Amino acid sequence: MNKSTNIVWHQSSVKKADRENLNNHKSAVLWFTGLSGSGKSTLSSALESELFSIGTHTYRLDGDNVRHGLNKNLGFSPEDRTENIRRIGEVSKLMVDAGLITLTAFISPYREDRDRVRATLAQGEFIEIYVKCSLDICEVRDPKGLYKKVRLGEINNFTGIDAPYEEPLHPEIIVDTENQTLEESVQMIIQYLKEMQYIKGTS
Template sequence: MNKSTNIVWQKTSVKKADRQHLNNHKSAVLWFTGLSGSGKSTLSSALEKELFSLETHTYHLDGDNVRHGLNKNLGFSPEDREENIRRIGEVSKLMVDAGLITLTAFISPYQEDRDHVRATLAQDEFIEIYVKCSLDMCEARDPKGLYKKARLGEINNFTGIDAPYEEPLHPEIVIDTENQSIEESVQTIIHYLKDKQYI
């Protein structure tokens, strides 16, 4: 692919700080990472509903939804997983610039890819949330039947079975979905956001 070189970043007259002031809250990315079945989508969706009730401007990016459109041409090889997260990182960065609290729910199995997204944002704009759940429990839940298919060899490169998941080294928040309810987990994150004065 030939990369365009005749491009210049166009500055806008309305700045990120202006949008944050209008919204009356900071913007940031809440990056939910964890195994399939750990509860990322359920938790991030419940959190967005709670934030919306608090009149917070949000947008929710979910792994499966994004693969229906923006990333529909990507598979699950290590290279495609890297590109998947790179694109989501760029979209998230735009949404932070728009003044939104952006919730992203992606397995995002590689530490390097998550660190790359973090590096594209300001220091306090990336909040990594490790949705912790054992492989045994995720496989027992198996809400989409994917673990069963992976065990039968019908799905290749499935995280936790024949592809790795690298646990976050220093996440801002750890949610243990085996021992915390959705309501408790949501309030843990809300407390963090209030304590750090995001909302």
């Protein structure tokens, strides 16, 4: 029967640019990196709320929705940490292709791992945001009580203590959460997104 054999095999005709038009903004990854307690979760979460309130289509990847799902079969060995970031990068890439402004909130301590993610994305699709805060202040904040456990010897290989954190060399944005308020940090990133024309704005 004709019906069954004359199917036209074709590629999906819906492209990233079409989705960006539908959404009325561009897509990109906002890759937050910094020490535990530097403010990645708080800042990315507040930023997402702000972006959503102005009609932006977003998604935020963090330990909660990734470590218990996609990456639940990964541990904390160096190889697994690298694979963890690789998968998060690949999912971000798919989400950017889907037209979303994707926010990722992971310590992601290794420069090489972050740069590998950057390399899989097109120019302008990877926005590295260094959430800068001294180790001392991070330890005072200790939102998850992790530094306390480290000092008690209950956790090893902890970034900033007995495992390295490699600062970004050329991040698109540096947010200093020691000296900026949360609102100032959010507005700094919103301003960047407007100036670089990811989102529309009058300011």
